[in-house]
Amino acid sequence: MLVELLTYTPDPERLVAAAARLCYSPAAIRELLDQEPAQRRRLLDRIREMGHLSVLEHVAFSFGIEGISRACSHQLVRHRLASYSQQSQRYVSHQEPFAAVTPDSIAAMPVLLQRYQGLLAEIHAVYGELLAAGIPAEDARFVLPNAAQTKLVMTMNARELLHFFQLRCCRRAQWEIRRLATAMLRLVKPVAPLLFAGAGPACLEGACPEGQLSCGALAEVRREFEAQ
Numbered sequence: 001m002l003v004e005l006l007t008y009t010p011d012p013e014r015l016v017a018a019a020a021r022l023c024y025s026p027a028a029i030r031e032l033l034d035q036e037p038a039q040r041r042r043l044l045d046r047i048r049e050m051g052h053l054s055v056l057e058h059v060a061f062s063f064g065i066e067g068i069s070r071a072c073s074h075q076l077v078r079h080r081l082a083s084y085s086q087q088s089q090r091y092v093s094h095q096e097p098f099a100a101v102t103p104d105s106i107a108a109m110p111v112l113l114q115r116y117q118g119l120l121a122e123i124h125a126v127y128g129e130l131l132a133a134g135i136p137a138e139d140a141r142f143v144l145p146n147a148a149q150t151k152l153v154m155t156m157n158a159r160e161l162l163h164f165f166q167l168r169c170c171r172r173a174q175w176e177i178r179r180l181a182t183a184m185l186r187l188v189k190p191v192a193p194l195l196f197a198g199a200g201p202a203c204l205e206g207a208c209p210e211g212q213l214s215c216g217a218l219a220e221v222r223r224e225f226e227a228q
Contacts, residue, residue: 053162161188164184
């Protein structure tokens with residue numbers, strides 16, 4: 001898995017703070033952009049505490065994501081308040097053996113791993129036969145598995161990112177999207193540390209919302225994300 005922060009709104013915390021000030025100030029917008037760092041920190045802390053998160057929607061972050069499975073991307077696009085551009089299996093055919101994601105649980109069992117890899121090889125062979133017979137790639141792709149790797153560009157605003165991290169950094173999330181979310185969080189924290197202070201699974205700010213399905217490792221999870 002490769003995750004890169006491609007671009008983001010310049011000076012995101014300055015813009016969010018100005019938007020927040022605008023709601024309560026008669027001053028001109030250009031004037032609101034000028035604020036001492038300590039004042040900005042206090043303001044951003046306050047809007048997080050108040051839940052005044054609409055102002056975070058003014059800044060966006062774009063990621064380049066490669067090497068995740070189609071199974072993972074199907075989960076990812078359920079986050080509808082985002083923009084996605086994904087490599088198409090209709091227009092990009094796999095002439096070479098397609099790259100696939102292998103879960104650790106399968107990799108840890110040599111006999112099943114061998115069967116898994118054999119099945120992927122068989123799928124690729126059938127896929128190649130379909131293309132060679134003149135079947136369009138858009139139809140040949142029907143045999144490709146969820147394990148097939150994909151790549152995409154994704155853009156989310158800061159408010160949706162906080163929500164995404166709450167859900168997908170949780171240990172109850174599927175392992176691959178959790179790994180993706182955690183990598184994304186590590187990338188955005190250095191460029192907007194005030195916006196993403198305390199970001200992560202929902203249990204960082206209160207009780208676990210999973211109830212009886214909780215992982216039961218609240219203290220360990222909090223230590224993990226405090227260290228990031």
